[in-house]
Amino acid sequence: MTGEEDPPGQSRSFELRAGLAVLLLIPLLLAALAFWFGTEYRRLGSSEDEVRQGHARQLLISELFSSIKDAETGQRGFVITGNEAFLEPYREGRRDAQELLQALWAYPTTEVDRRGLERFQQISEEKFREMERVIGLRRSGGLATASAAVSEGYGKKLMDQLRSEAEKARATEAQRLTQTLARQNERTRTTEQISWFIVAMVALTFIGIGVLFWRSEHRRASYERVAREAAARRRAIFDSTLDALVLINPSGSIETINRAASQLFGYPENDLIRRDISLIVDLAPGEGLFLDRIGLTGKGLAEPFRHNLAAHRADGSTIPVEAALGTMPLPDGVHIVAALRDISEREKVERIKDQFLSTVSHELRTPLTSIVGSLGLLRGSLGQEFPAAMLRLVVIAENNANRLIRLVNDLLDIEKLEAGEMSFDFQPVDLRDVGTRALDAVRGMAENQNVELIADFAADPVMVRGDAERLIQVFNNLLANAIRFTPAEKTVCLQITRRNSHAEASVIDSGPGIDAELRNRLFTRFAQSIQVPAGQTRGTGLGLAISREIVRNHGGGIWYTPATTGGSVFSFNLPVWNTVTGQPENGAAPRVLICANEAEARGIADALENRSVRADVVDTASAIMTAFAQQHYVALLLDYHCLGDNPRLLHEIHSDPSLRTLPVIAIAGGEEPGAKLASLDVVDWIPRPLDAIRLNTALASVMARARHAMPLILHVDDDTDTLEITAAALEGRARMARATDLASAREMIAQDRPDVVIVDLGLPDGCGEQLLGELGGEAAIPVIIYSAQERNGAFASEVAAVLTKSRRSLSTLVETINDILARQKQTAQQTAQQAAETSDGR
Amino acid sequence: MDARRFSDRLKVIYVDDEPDIRIIVEMALALDPSLDVRIAPSGREALGIIANGFVPDIALLDLMMPEMSGKDVLAHLRDMPQFAKLPVLFITANARQADVDRYINEGADGVITKPFDPLSLARNVRDHFERISALRESE
Structure with missing residues (x-):
């Protein structure tokens, strides 16, 4: 154009x-x-x-x-x-x-x-x-x-x-x-x-x-004509779109709405102009400027999609909506464009689907249990009295009944996975142990097929943070496929190894490989090869799709490569879990900065590498500030001889609010650094020659401190699964305190003031809303209502967000918390800076 | 445990609202003559059998049943002092590890997943019983 x-x-x-x-x-x-x-x-x-x-x-x-x-x-x-x-x-x-x-x-x-x-x-x-x-x-x-x-x-x-x-x-x-x-x-x-x-x-x-x-x-006339036509076109699109569109000005009042919005909310179009957006839907609860409340940052909106908001209609009724928010920078400030969609039908369909799945789960499994049970009894206890041909028929029936059960299980699994409703029990696990268990589970099948299983595992532990059961499911899917397609007397090899920050598992078979046509859709539902080896039962066609979803939920990827020997290699990887730091190592591993002479610094860095702590090395003081500008470090290991080339460095570090509290481990050549480093936060000093134990102790104390510096989040929910999932999702970002009822929540708040509180509404000893009044006051603690219950009407103003547990609500919760923590950090830094300026002024 | 010997017949009560599964479980458990099994189609009838003098050594409860669910039956049993420590297994199709953990937290001693292998069901129940008994003795 x-x-x-x-x-x-x-x-x-x-x-x-x-x-x-x-x-x-x-x-x-x-x-x-x-x-x-x-x-x-x-x-x-x-x-x-x-x-x-x-x-x-x-x-x-x-x-x-x-x-x-x-x-x-x-x-x-x-x-x-x-x-x-x-x-x-x-x-x-x-x-x-x-x-x-x-x-x-x-x-x-x-x-x-x-x-x-x-x-x-x-x-x-x-x-x-x-x-x-x-x-x-x-x-x-x-x-x-x-x-x-x-x-x-x-x-x-x-x-x-x-x-x-x-x-x-x-x-x-x-x-x-x-x-x-x-x-x-x-x-x-x-x-x-x-x-x-x-x-x-x-x-x-x-x-x-x-x-x-x-x-x-x-020209002006023709431009006006073009503009009028464009405006008319846009207005037509605006009005004919099915979603309700609302344009909100920077103060939070409605500037214009389209026909769909007028119909959805039941107000004539002009009645809503200049009214506050909270009249129809509270996109930005809380106090303060609208654009702050809605989470507008320099990078755009922190949470551009809002799921399951309660929208209020003119007749007083409430309907669930989801909102997609966009920004429109204009000379008088950033306007917000909100596309709102009525999801009551979808929710109804979801409920029907959930009910259907639950019915399928129960109603299909129950007769299948009877069938499998009957056939099993027939085969086992009466086998001797049956002619061989009839026994074979019973075995066929039993195998197919089992296959139906697998299909039902897989269908339910994939539905849950794709809806984001599958719960995972994330624990640090050695992927080699999971692999061993998976191999044991398929050993019988391999023996029946006369296929040899080979385990080719790394010598050192390959730690990941995962749900062992679900990972076994992935291994089983890959191994069962591999065994099914591998001819007798050939091998299926399971390799588990570590590649940089990822654990990688590969199942290598000696089968015929995969047609090029099928490769592109291997991990989609029912993407099965037509050619199933003679005598083999077909899989459910969902195994790879389920495996992909499980691996994705673990933060990894899954892929296929043809084996050099002609077979197939199915591989997946997962971020390696650092058991020392309790964080994944994919870039998020804590970093320390070492400023010392190169040989010594390199030695320390290598020692830290073994602890899975990342270290960057500089050998001049002037490079320290450059490194700080580029990376976040949990500590500085400083040989104070480094300061020789820039005596102003101490002042620079001290005057930067984000560096002032940086723990410093000083390396001293025999004498204590003393007053020279007094303006820094020296947590320990290590004399030369460097002692590994002393270094480790110092580092452990710094790591503990870094963990303690994490914000404290109290999650109050009577469903322990929800607590688990939330804790897993926020691991590494915050320390989690969990309470399953109001009483223990109150006790925890009294002991240690949390930075954010996530609260469920329905608790065994009352409604989570009761906590709101107690958390307000002068230094109010931000509260996120995270509940499966929908609540009509407004909450007290101190609620930072109201999220309904649903599809993808966990990611919204994490984003909301990240946003709150970032704002708290910014405020704290500003306060620290002001305090420093005041004290400097004195 | 009391003076019971493993050679004694183990008294099992099984509750399930599904008649077919009841028959299969009955047949599967009958494969082990050392088990003395009573089958009930509902929690209420199971509690009636117990009230009529059958003192089970272990209870197998289907979870999803109309009127009284497996959890309700468990709660009733736990309310009776003599069954406060009765080994109770849930039999359910919803048995992910997380679910199992939850059921255990809610007072069950173990879970048998549906569909089960009928030929090893009796062995499975005995294994559970022995494990739970050992656990009770160590407490």
Whole structure:
């Protein structure tokens, strides 16, 4: 699904990026255009200034020339008339000419203009000097002299030159003006174009934004449609599923339920929304936060399947349900999805089946007992009087009646095994003894078949924790099959040996082997070979299936391999039981960490290996903390010379709450370690040279301490089988105290405060519930009700769990206890840490 | 034990509600002439036989019977001081080791499993009786 969605997702993301890039680029482009527009606009302004200046210069030049002409007119009037009044316009013209020249100089000019202006100024100055000279001559020599001077034509020549210069200047200005105007026109056009470009860009930006908005809206609409369709599909599945589904929010109230839940509990759907889940089924009894009560840990739910819970319906009735819980992490916390299934029908069927099996057991065995008994009597006491052929018929009838009995027994066994209702009497046993007993049991059959039995057993004891009777049943099944399929004068060999942490038993026959087709379903019911050797009775077809279940219940496995000689090898293995530690050795054997020089440490480790205590060896102090981080150790064997490379180690161990109480056995070179190790919990010290007895004593004391450190569980139940089974299931995890009635339970609680109490409801001297009040209080002891009785209504709040004895209830009980113990350990560690911090603070 | 000799006939009372099995047990025990056997179809009749003067040396009780189960008969017998130490064997089809242990805890002295071998039943009962007698003497 995700794979299909990815390519469009990538394309959408590309489009979005491209759109954003365009939207970012457009403002940049607009800014650049605005800058350009500004520059052009400023240039346009300066062109206008130039035009204005050109016009002004042209005007000034015309005015200058006019004022010189005015001055010349005045001078001529004076020359002709000699009237001084005519000199007034001359003087005015001369003054104006000077001012206008200065004004012309004030305009910025090109080199050409400057040279023209200089020439104009020189000529005009020369003209005024000439006019002054003529005026002077008029005054001194009269009209004739002055007229003669004028007639020389110098003045006129100067005036012509001035006219020519003025014309030139005007022409230059006119040309420049034309050019400026042309440029200005060009710039106006450019500015206009830029303006249009900006308008286009802005329009484009708006169009772009519009398109993006439309597309986003379109997508949102299509996503909403897809989401609505998906929600509708899920809702349809949610509503059409047969199991009741309840979605619970992190506070423990119901968020939504499906139709099946509404029907199962008899509430309209909306009536349960926001109501606490305990209204319909108490998934998480006790006090505290819902998610804590329901057993949510970092790894998920400690107990995702709950069997046989009492669910309360709207009409007040109670029905048994089983619940499968799942988690749904959402931003506002982890939600719980509970799938609840009404198991009242199944329970009814179970009861009918149990009743049926019990009837079968009794009603089939009873007539079979009569038949076998009658035939036995016939064969034994009357045999001599019967013809041989008739006797043979009696034997056939007896054999088949016995086979029917075996079949009934096997059927009952497999039903019980598969339902998890078979009880096992687990005891430490030497598998070789069990094997010997099994061989003895089939010896008669082997002799009848003329098959030789060979025992090939390990020389040392092969200890396992098992139910000897049930293991004999496994051996008998395997050996009987092997003998049945082995030809006369051949052998059947039983091998029992130890392989690492497992005991392994193999039955090797000299038969024809097993067809490849049959091998895959060998351990299923009625998986029998069609070819049964002549003269052999068939087995029940259940032996291997029963054997597999028995072996599995012992924590082992069973398998088939073809023998190299052509026969079959049926093998099974079981975890080796450590009689010293009282624990299985498959990884759970207690570990000690040894920090010493390598040779010495290796020697100690080998010695411990014989005791079935696992040892890890390090030779530097810095490796100790690394080892602690990876494994749990029951003790540290420490040569304090190791501390040389890390003197801070003691502090590190002391400041770790889980290591502070770790027992340390110190190895000292002649002198006692003394104050150096004072911050550690040194339980013993062993001087060099190491003495094996001293080492063993120290280790035994550590092991005893480790066992004592185990939590104490009190189990109160009048059924000793239940006590046995529970004790077996919890062995290695806790010390078990057992009581069969309330009085002895009270006595035990008074003597030694248990960490957890498991209590049955129906006890000979009262109801187990009576204990609840006595175990509460400030430091309440967690109580698990473990009873075959169903109890309607709620218990007092201090009950940690209510489990009904049924299929697989033992595993639920063990999980619940593990969960409680883990929480207790965590709380204890936190308390220890807080206490340590408080004392450090002081 | 009292002055009884093994050569004396051993008085056996057997209770079973199944008529066929009663006949087979009767025939099987009759193979040993040293046994003096009384058979009862119910606990009540067995207690009646005892009340009428038959003092058994050993009792064989079927476990699953209507009205009075084998356990009920055992309880009645144990309530009578003269039978407080009477060897009592249960005959049952449900006889796993765990069940046997439970029956012993509940006061039985031994268990014979159904189906049994009729040819060795009498020997089996005698063996039980001798074992239990030895046990009682050592107490």
